[in-house]
Amino acid sequence: MLAEKAYMERWIPFTENELNKEILRKCESQLQQGAKEQTTEHVLSSCKVAFSQGRYTWRHNRVLQELASVISTAKGQSNPPSPSFTIFTTEGGARKWCGRSNTASNQRKGLLDGCDDWEVSANLPEWDKHPEVIRRTTLRPDIVIYSPSTQQVIMVELTVPYESRMEQAHTYKKEKYLDLTKELEESGYRAKIMPIEIGSSAYDLLSKLSISGNKRTKALKLLAETAENSSRWIWCRRN
Numbered sequence: 427m428l429a430e431k432a433y434m435e436r437w438i439p440f441t442e443n444e445l446n447k448e449i450l451r452k453c454e455s456q457l458q459q460g461a462k463e464q465t466t467e468h469v470l471s472s473c474k475v476a477f478s479q480g481r482y483t484w485r486h487n488r489v490l491q492e493l494a495s496v497i498s499t500a501k502g503q504s505n506p507p508s509p510s511f512t513i514f515t516t517e518g519g520a521r522k523w524c525g526r527s528n529t530a531s532n533q534r535k536g537l538l539d540g541c542d543d544w545e546v547s548a549n550l551p552e553w554d555k556h557p558e559v560i561r562r563t564t565l566r567p568d569i570v571i572y573s574p575s576t577q578q579v580i581m582v583e584l585t586v587p588y589e590s591r592m593e594q595a596h597t598y599k600k601e602k603y604l605d606l607t608k609e610l611e612e613s614g615y616r617a618k619i620m621p622i623e624i625g626s627s628a629y630d631l632l633s634k635l636s637i638s639g640n641k642r643t644k645a646l647k648l649l650a651e652t653a654e655n656s657s658r659w660i661w662c663r664r665n
Contacts, residue, residue: 469664470657476664485656487550489586489624490568492652494548496645497569497582500538500635536636537618541576559615565606567619571635579610582631583621586653596621624649 469476476482538544547554549566557572559579569582583599585592599621610617622631628649632642 464664466661469661473664476660481660485653485660486584486586488656489649489652490548490584491550491552492648493582493584493628494546494550494553494569496632496637496648497571497635498546499641500632500637537580537634538571538636541573541578543573543575545572545574546570547572559610559613563606563609565603567603577615579615579617581607581617581619583619585621585623586656592623596623596627624653 471482545554545557547556547570549556549568555561556566556570557574557579559572560567560570560581567581568584571580571582572578581603583603585595585599600619603619607617607619620631622628624646628646629642632638632645637645
């Protein structure tokens, strides 16, 4: 028990918010008293006691914190131009010669291209509040990327692995913000809602934000490890 508690404390430092401290104080509680079986799905996504104690929210916010930090580093970045290829046909057959072009047509466009005043906010206590255009509504996207000069709004909604009904959650979150997206567009904004899950859709999001190569690989690894470690904590404290 002491070894297990020490392991948990490595993943939940006492410097985090009061919710984490409350979780540690309750780590001896019996989450599954009377349960006939403790399936992985139940413990990691469907336990009413864990939900009421905020454990799933805590896991979600840990991953969200990392994702917001990664996105905040993408502001002002742009992808280098893609190499162009010219094919020469010779008597011996076709040979391909590679030459780099700097024309705009060969550059990969990212969502953040075209302006340098992007503001990143997250629905977390330690992050800046969402812009007024979002705060005046009742909805609070997980992350908002906003450009005042070009009136562009990108809303990101996160679903963490091990949360139940991933596909339904993706559809629900997209439909949840359809009215807000339409309202913003009618007010002259260019609005986009991007529900993502840690995996392929997160890969696509980072690519569209001009985060690529080694940076993207490290970011995806960090997000996956944060989700895995948080879920391991929930699993280890199921009893």
